[in-house]
Amino acid sequence: MAGNKTFTMIKPDATGAGHTGKIIDKIIEAGFSFKAMKWTQLTTADAQQFYLVHKDRPFYGELVEYMTSGPIVAAILEKDNAVASFRELIGATNPAEAAEGTIRKMFATSIAANAVHGSDSDENAAIEGSFFFSQRERTL
Numbered sequence: 001m002a003g004n005k006t007f008t009m010i011k012p013d014a015t016g017a018g019h020t021g022k023i024i025d026k027i028i029e030a031g032f033s034f035k036a037m038k039w040t041q042l043t044t045a046d047a048q049q050f051y052l053v054h055k056d057r058p059f060y061g062e063l064v065e066y067m068t069s070g071p072i073v074a075a076i077l078e079k080d081n082a083v084a085s086f087r088e089l090i091g092a093t094n095p096a097e098a099a100e101g102t103i104r105k106m107f108a109t110s111i112a113a114n115a116v117h118g119s120d121s122d123e124n125a126a127i128e129g130s131f132f133f134s135q136r137e138r139t140l
Ligand code: ADP
Pocket: 054, 059, 062, 063, 092, 093, 111, 112, 113, 114, 116, 117, 118, 120
């Protein structure tokens, strides 16, 4: 059975453009509840670790540089079938391919600066949530 938690970040392009509030509204309107939320900024070591699965991809260096370029909002979200439901809400990685009405279609500026992160599995949602939040924060 699919889990009911996912993890997201509002990325530096979106926080810098003043889109944080509008994106949070879209997430709530789509039926998610925020279980934990934090405004912070990634160090290079944080971003390298968070995106370690992509270390051999050609865009890894660019991704780390971009993700450390400004503040982010990290959050744990709850809804039935959370991972798939949230991926649907954010749309395709490349905003040029994202469906109308999705967060990336509305707010992303490029395939790299694509406004939001969404976990790709229940397992990664748990790992990514642990990266930012203590056990106490995750279980409140
Ligand atoms: P998603 O975030 O949709 O799960 P991936 O896990 O494949 O996408 O990639 C992680 C992040 O790396 C993307 O959200 C985007 O910021 C960046 N990225 C992906 N593909 C590219 C690319 N071809 N060029 C630059 N950045 C990319």
